[in-house]
Amino acid sequence: MRKRAAGDTRLLWLLLDANRWLVTTLLSAVLFCGLLAVGLLHPEPAMTLLTRGDPVETLFQALITGTVTAVTLVLTLNQLVLSQELGAVGDQRERMDGAMQFRADVADAVDTAVSPAAPSAFLRSLVRGTSERAKNTQNAVDETALDDDLTALLSNYLEDVRTNADSVTDQLEGGTFGEFDVVKAALNYNYSWKLYAGRRIREAYADELTDEIDDSLAELVETLELFGPAREHFKTLYFQWELSDLSRTLLYVAIPALTVAITSLLFLDVQDFVGVTAGVPDALWFLAVTTTASLLPFTVLISYILRIVTITKRTLAIGPFILRETNRSVDVDWE
CATH class of the missing domain: 1.20.140 (Butyryl-CoA Dehydrogenase, subunit A; domain 3)
Structure with missing residues (x-):
């Protein structure tokens, strides 16, 4: 399959072979580093940006809503899997x-x-x-x-x-x-x-x-x-097996993600983080860590869906239909 892949085989390994928790960690790391990079490279100081209006409160309110929506998605996925197994005795026979x-x-x-x-x-x-x-x-x-x-x-x-x-x-x-x-x-x-x-x-x-x-x-x-x-x-x-694992994993990570988002919204104030650690404002560290943790259900979802859609794309046709370049040992084409 890798020999028939048109793109970088390392990307194919990431999409298919890599452990889903490793992919989740990589996606979370990209998100975390991206937040830090934007906060450091922005011409305005991070503390100024984070205290202008209420962007942090708005962010965590949206994250809480999104996490609850993700739990609803879990129920939908479970219904999708269960629907394949339910049926009358005649259908099962x-x-x-x-x-x-x-x-x-x-x-x-x-x-x-x-x-x-x-x-x-x-x-x-x-x-x-x-x-x-x-x-x-x-x-x-x-x-x-x-x-x-x-x-x-x-x-x-x-x-x-x-x-x-x-x-x-x-x-x-x-x-x-x-x-x-x-x-x-x-x-x-x-x-x-x-x-x-x-x-x-x-x-x-x-x-x-x-x-x-x-x-x-x-x-x-x-x-x-x-x-x-x-x-x-x-x-x-x-x-079906993978979607069941995804549903269970999302339920596992939803509670910690909700806990981080709710705690950050109700009990933590960005203005309390006024120091600087390793050259990065503590407020920016706080925002990057809590946001990444709150978005963990979505990075888990993305990591699983990436594999599923990649497999689906590579197996769209059944039988002698060839939708991509493949290893052709003989040439038997004619008009």
Whole structure:
């Protein structure tokens, strides 16, 4: 996935891989340093600015209102997550039948009696299944006298499938659902291009492929088709898991943030901070610390939403739709 990223991979690491509390800390640090920098660089002294009218009181009143609104947002998020689980018994039975049928289809595709139950093992069996199908197809190609260009095309395509599949299989080994590792490994498998290329090769060279090679390619394409809905299903479950964590975390930090904002509004006066520490007015230290603490629910919210929207942007399409640059080992495009 990082090789296919158009931007800085360090930014991608921050958006996806980094611990959400680390991202929250970085966002809070940017806010804190920004407040200090503006207060120090402003031509008017910080004490003059903070005592002209009642900007501090107005600020904390707005922060209290915003924090209460954030708690309301938590309830909305919880309702969103719960709405996916609530339903009549008929609806639940239909969901169960669909899940069991899909598991049976995957079991048939990967030649096993029962498909794995753990998400990481389930995806790993599918990815490993594509690697095995690609290996079977390569064996059929090696045993058949084909045109040199077609042989090279098939070999490059199948080698790319096996290499990517083996890498993702290793990444999925021991993955625990609820952590980002499972979803990240699934994102690293660019099945869309492999599905598109496989279908294109079968269509373009239908007259030149033997029945054995065509059947093997068809099995590979069918297995790739199963990976798409499996990835989307576990991505949806991960989003529900992540939103639940976000809701709980927001509730945890809302009370301390409200305490800081209310205490600063009712019991602290900026005019009491008249000293200077480390070259920075104490009033400015007070404002930066209390504002950053009061905005903690929002920095937590931003840190979680950044990962969710990044994953969503990278997985907008399902199936052989390619919305961004990707690693194309073979060229099978034509007008």
